Amino acid sequence: MRTILWLLLGFAVPLLVFSVSITCPHGKKCQLALLSKTDVFLYCNSSGAQWFAYLLQSQTNWSNKPLGAWDTEIMPEGILLRSPLPSQTGYYICWDKKGKLVVQYKIDFQDVDTLHITHRGLGQKPLKNETLTLGSKEIVFTHWEPWQDCNHCGEPGERKRLGYCYIQNALGKPVPCWLYLGNSRPQNSRMRPEMQIEACYVQCKALTVENIIFDNFQLDEESEFAWLTCPLGSIYRPVVWEADNKALSWKDQLSGQEVSTVLDPSSGGAQLLVFRPAVYRCFVQQQMRAQFNPRFDVDALELLQREEAIRQQEAEKVRKPKTGSPKGLKLLLLWGTGLGLLGMLLRLFCPKRRKKRSQVLLMK
Ligand SMILES: *[C@@H]1O[C@H](CO)[C@@H](O)[C@H](O)[C@H]1NC(C)=O
Numbered sequence: 001m002r003t004i005l006w007l008l009l010g011f012a013v014p015l016l017v018f019s020v021s022i023t024c025p026h027g028k029k030c031q032l033a034l035l036s037k038t039d040v041f042l043y044c045n046s047s048g049a050q051w052f053a054y055l056l057q058s059q060t061n062w063s064n065k066p067l068g069a070w071d072t073e074i075m076p077e078g079i080l081l082r083s084p085l086p087s088q089t090g091y092y093i094c095w096d097k098k099g100k101l102v103v104q105y106k107i108d109f110q111d112v113d114t115l116h117i118t119h120r121g122l123g124q125k126p127l128k129n130e131t132l133t134l135g136s137k138e139i140v141f142t143h144w145e146p147w148q149d150c151n152h153c154g155e156p157g158e159r160k161r162l163g164y165c166y167i168q169n170a171l172g173k174p175v176p177c178w179l180y181l182g183n184s185r186p187q188n189s190r191m192r193p194e195m196q197i198e199a200c201y202v203q204c205k206a207l208t209v210e211n212i213i214f215d216n217f218q219l220d221e222e223s224e225f226a227w228l229t230c231p232l233g234s235i236y237r238p239v240v241w242e243a244d245n246k247a248l249s250w251k252d253q254l255s256g257q258e259v260s261t262v263l264d265p266s267s268g269g270a271q272l273l274v275f276r277p278a279v280y281r282c283f284v285q286q287q288m289r290a291q292f293n294p295r296f297d298v299d300a301l302e303l304l305q306r307e308e309a310i311r312q313q314e315a316e317k318v319r320k321p322k323t324g325s326p327k328g329l330k331l332l333l334l335w336g337t338g339l340g341l342l343g344m345l346l347r348l349f350c351p352k353r354r355k356k357r358s359q360v361l362l363m364k
């Protein structure tokens with residue numbers, strides 16, 4: 001464990017920034033694929049808007065009175081779908097007060113739990129095109145989004161891109177798979193969203209230090225792990241974690257070289273599963289967002305001190321030290337630092353104006 005002596009100070013900011021917000025022009029119908037489990041905000045600029053949804057799989061209607069079974073929130077500017085499920089694939093229609101269509105979204109929430117992940121640096125290949133015979137001759141293929149930015153700057157990083165399952169028949173335009181299939185759900189292992197990763201390197205731009213969150217974590221006593229969540233991190237944004245100043249990579253994880261942490265694929269690595277105490281830091285869009293310090297509870301500390309005392313006694317039996325063991329002292333100091341940091345949340349940096357960095361997808 002490295003000694004982290006600089007004081008860990010920060011401030012928690014309540015941030016209402018959507019991970020992804022979708023805008024479709026007034027009066028238009030827009031079609032797109034997204035991933036399940038990540039919150040989505042659908043924009044509808046109309047006061048007193050009414051929302052209506054038609055779900056393809058269950059062929060059910062849903063309107064904003066009553067509020068449906070899932071976690072949704074209707075706001076003046078649109079609707080927030082929290083952790084959408086693949087079964088929420090369908091049409092989302094916004095009407096104004098007079099019952100006139102403002103905007104319609106056709107959204108395919110592709111199942112992120114089936115994400116096919118490949119790393120170029122490991123020679124892994126994305127899924128190949130496949131021919132289906134549903135009605136006419138259809139092709140299933142992956143429609144790739146642009147590469148996201150490199151997740152780190154000034155040192156080797158990684159970047160990812162998302163790919164969605166699309167179907168194209170001989171005549172028509174490509175359509176996201178489950179919008180094409182409607183309520184039929186054929187078993188097909190090709191029909192999955194994808195995530196591709198590759199190494200990258202970029203120089204750092206002038207970075208501003210703002211809104212960094214400092215927190216403590218403790219491994220669960222029984223399971224011996226903890227989940228850490230990077231604020232503002234999402235599968236739609238570049239995220240990177242460091243454990244004791246060493247960057248964690250998808251490459252190490254996918255090749256089985258890193259076993260003390262697991263980047264959660266369904267959040268694009270915004271959530272991290274950790275199995276050992278260390279100082280974890282995360283960066284979103286190359287900016288440091290949070291630092292998590294291990295918290296040792298007092299019992300564990302006492303236990304460690306006692307163990308250390310026993311070890312010292314035993315060592316003294318073997319050798320004849322002139323003075324007390326400096327190693328024990330150093331350890332105590334180290335843990336003393338850890339304890340002193342417990343629960344500390346102070347303000348060091350002046351809060352700058354909050355930057356709303358929510359990703360906006362503009363659609364034709
Ligand atoms: C929302 O609608 C209002 C009234 O129609 C308009 O003035 C405003 O510019 C719109 N805002 C956006 C972001 O489109």
Ligand SMILES: *[C@@H]1O[C@H](CO)[C@@H](O)[C@H](O)[C@H]1NC(C)=O
Nearest residue numbers: 052053054058059060061062
């Ligand atoms: C859903 O709404 C549409 C349009 O209002 C209607 O035609 C259809 O019958 C409804 N379906 C169900 C299952 O309620």
Ligand SMILES: *[C@@H]1O[C@H](CO)[C@@H](O)[C@H](O)[C@H]1NC(C)=O
Nearest residue numbers: 128129139140141142168174
């Ligand atoms: C897969 O199919 C898509 C859509 O038809 C096409 O654009 C793409 O070039 C195909 N890729 C390969 C490798 O054939």
